[in-house]
Amino acid sequence: MKKFINAPEDVVREALAGVAAAHPDLRVDLENQIIVRSDAPFSGKVGLISGGGSGHEPLHGGFVGRGMLDAAVPGEVFTSPVPDQILAATKAVDGGAGVVHIVKNYTGDVMNFQMAAELAADDGITVESVLVDDDVAVEDSTWTAGRRGTGATVFVEKIAGALADEGASAADVAAVGRRVNEASGSFAVALTACTTPAAGKPGFDLPEDEIEVGVGIHGEPGRRREKLKPAKEIAAIAVESILAAKPMAGGDRAIVMVNGLGGTPLLELYILYGHVAALLADAGVEIVHKLVGNYITSLDMAGMSLTILKADDELIRLWEAPVVTPGLRWGA
Amino acid sequence: MKKFINAPEDVVREALAGVAAAHPDLRVDLENQIIVRSDAPFSGKVGLISGGGSGHEPLHGGFVGRGMLDAAVPGEVFTSPVPDQILAATKAVDGGAGVVHIVKNYTGDVMNFQMAAELAADDGITVESVLVDDDVAVEDSTWTAGRRGTGATVFVEKIAGALADEGASAADVAAVGRRVNEASGSFAVALTACTTPAAGKPGFDLPEDEIEVGVGIHGEPGRRREKLKPAKEIAAIAVESILAAKPMAGGDRAIVMVNGLGGTPLLELYILYGHVAALLADAGVEIVHKLVGNYITSLDMAGMSLTILKADDELIRLWEAPVVTPGLRWGA
Structure with missing residues (x-):
């Protein structure tokens, strides 16, 4: 294996340090391993987050910013982020109007985002989830029950992000995200x-x-x-x-x-x-x-x-x- | 070799057809194999062109547009464009204020851009050339006498393009390009x-x-x-x-x-x-x-x-x- 890395176990953390250095518009919380818009949360705006295993860049961290995601939650390479990480991102972007989770349909991601949503609800944050399962190739796979979530995630993040930017409710932002996935x-x-x-x-x-x-x-x-x-x-x-x-x-x-x-x-x-x-x-x-x-x-x-x-x-x-x-x- | 191609000899032509389909802001002349801003030439604005062998994308075709290049001249993969191609691009972007060629320092590119500049001069078009030779690794190489032109080309195209957009003269646009290369x-x-x-x-x-x-x-x-x-x-x-x-x-x-x-x-x-x-x-x-x-x-x-x-x-x-x-x- 030839890669520009130092040690395999440091890849995601060190890449996040690079993101922090490169993009002052983003706030990188290295402890929780989340990337947040530096101007978040926005009072009255729905917070939009997505995440999943690293290794798919620019998805998701490269899509944090105005008109798209408020935060991204990268797990280790090809490994789901953990509920505490997702919860930290959810809290970081909550401006009182609720938070929408965009979740690619992989078993680990679905489970951990669900747990984070329940923890957020305990803290009084309304969370809507959009499940992305656009890959028409197979019905079930080694990482998933049902169809896998892939390229449509970019479309869901862009379009739901634009509607959130217009001040729509969490229910409406989630609904347009689901509509993009279906289509x-x-x-x-x-x-x-x-x-x-x-x-x-x-x-x-x-x-x-x-x-x-x-x-x-x-x-x-x-x-x-x-x-x-x-x-x-x-x-x-x-x-x-x-x-x-x-x-x-x-x-x-x-x-x-x-x-x-x-x-x-x-x-x-x-x-x-x-x-x-x-x-x-x-x-x-x-x-x-x-x-x-x-x-x-x-x-x-x-x-x-x-x-x-x-x-x-x-x-x-x-x-x-x-x-x-x-x-x-x-x-x- | 596994690539998404049809036949090796059709790669550049077919990729240009894809560029034409994808970017209506660009006019792709498939016969001359050049990519031109669809709104070029601009009366009184210096025309800015660059080119070289294909295989370095997005350079150069991906940098045609407002504030950067007016045209790109792609040769076959890792092969210099020919003088007639470069001449066609030079004519296509000449708005009467002259044209600046940005040339990476490879023997074939330098020779062919030089010939095209002479042909353009015969047609009454003023051409200034900027030679890019920023690669500090080696003094001479298999493809070059002198230092090779690499990443600084992106900087030269961006910065010279911005000055051209402001209405500067061909001499000034070329001068700022040379200054970027030097620095x-x-x-x-x-x-x-x-x-x-x-x-x-x-x-x-x-x-x-x-x-x-x-x-x-x-x-x-x-x-x-x-x-x-x-x-x-x-x-x-x-x-x-x-x-x-x-x-x-x-x-x-x-x-x-x-x-x-x-x-x-x-x-x-x-x-x-x-x-x-x-x-x-x-x-x-x-x-x-x-x-x-x-x-x-x-x-x-x-x-x-x-x-x-x-x-x-x-x-x-x-x-x-x-x-x-x-x-x-x-x-x-």
Whole structure:
């Protein structure tokens, strides 16, 4: 294993120290291992937090800022944050209007966010939870009961964050987050496995001429292994898999993300995006906004994920609202 | 080789088609293989262009837009663009105030930009050139006579672009670009080689426990190979190498970039940034702005580069000016 680290057990703490040094707009609580907007909490504004295992950066810490998250709670690499951490973040962003938890559907995350929500309720803080389970590849997996939460998390954080910024109630912020999740589908393909610092070797074996079709963001198995295919065919598999689970019709509008899993050059992501755009145009779907780049990664995995959100006027308006975070920024 | 491509010879053309589909603010001329601001040329504004071999994305195409480049000229992967391409871009952005070429110091790029400048002069277009040679690792290399042009290119494009946006003359825009280059130093370390689509295998062999210290962005040899070291020591080598070539004193201000070469997780870049920030603080240098992420890459290479610009009031003001490009965006 070759990585720019010191000791495997210090990776997350030292990366957080780097975040603290790089982003004075963020307050990094190294003891509780949480990243909070330095100007939080906001009186009367719903607090929005998300979290999960580290190794998916910029998700979640890179999306803390105006118009998106108020705090992020990173666990160790590929390990859920603990309830006390989540509780500390919940308290840090509570401005009296309640807090919304955005939780990717992994067993550990769901359990620990639930416990934190109960502890917060004991302290008189209203918590609404949004469960993200957009990955259409498999119904159950090694890390999850039900569908995994992946790329739609970026969309939920952006759109719910914009509605929170407008002063909506916790119930309404959570409702729009759930609506984004329902309207989204994701599908990922891996060319290589990723290597966690603790394991020191790739998480699974993938022959030199095979790809994992429908892979999870921790390297969980997908639907099947296939021989390496041209980018055009891989894009078609992803688009067809998503539309089979989340149908769209001619005239529908979409927000699309072609995401790199960490080890894939931007050049390849743009090749894939060109194919995705052509396929959706053939289906009569209009892409109104898109992201092409690394937004939710799996450490150094070479791979891509596609997320398609069927959007309406409200979701598009909230997408276009200003956002100022290290990982996503426009309009301000 | 596993990549999201169709055929190696189509990579750049197909990626450009993806850029065209993704970014309606950009006009992609697929025949000439150039990326131009869709609203260029601007009457009376100096046109700013850069280019070079593909494989370093987001550089250069991702930096076309308001406040930065007017056009980018991508060659094939790791191959200089040809004079006709550069000439076409020069003409496309000429608004009557002249055009500035930003050229990384590689033999092919220098020769072809020079030829294009002469052809443009024949057409009555004034061209000023800025040569970027900020890489302090080696004096000559396999691709270059003199120092290589690397990370400072991002700084030159941003700062010269801001001055062009203010309506400065071609001579002044070029002068500030040269000043940024002079005041910058870069140093890179590779953990792995990268694989070009045409070669289909890694560009050099690096044992599982060794790193290339002072590597170039095409995998050119650096100063030496060493055993893998902790991130803290690698950061120190980079900082010390840059400050030895471009000294800074207590009280100086810097703009810093910790850049990923394509296959390195953001988590590791933040660990490195934390060490860089501590080392510069120890030297009494104040970091006024920073970038942490993938800005100038080497396809899928696992590696990092550090660039430090000794900044003054004017450079800081121009850095902070609005920029709206796919790869860099703030203030608008």
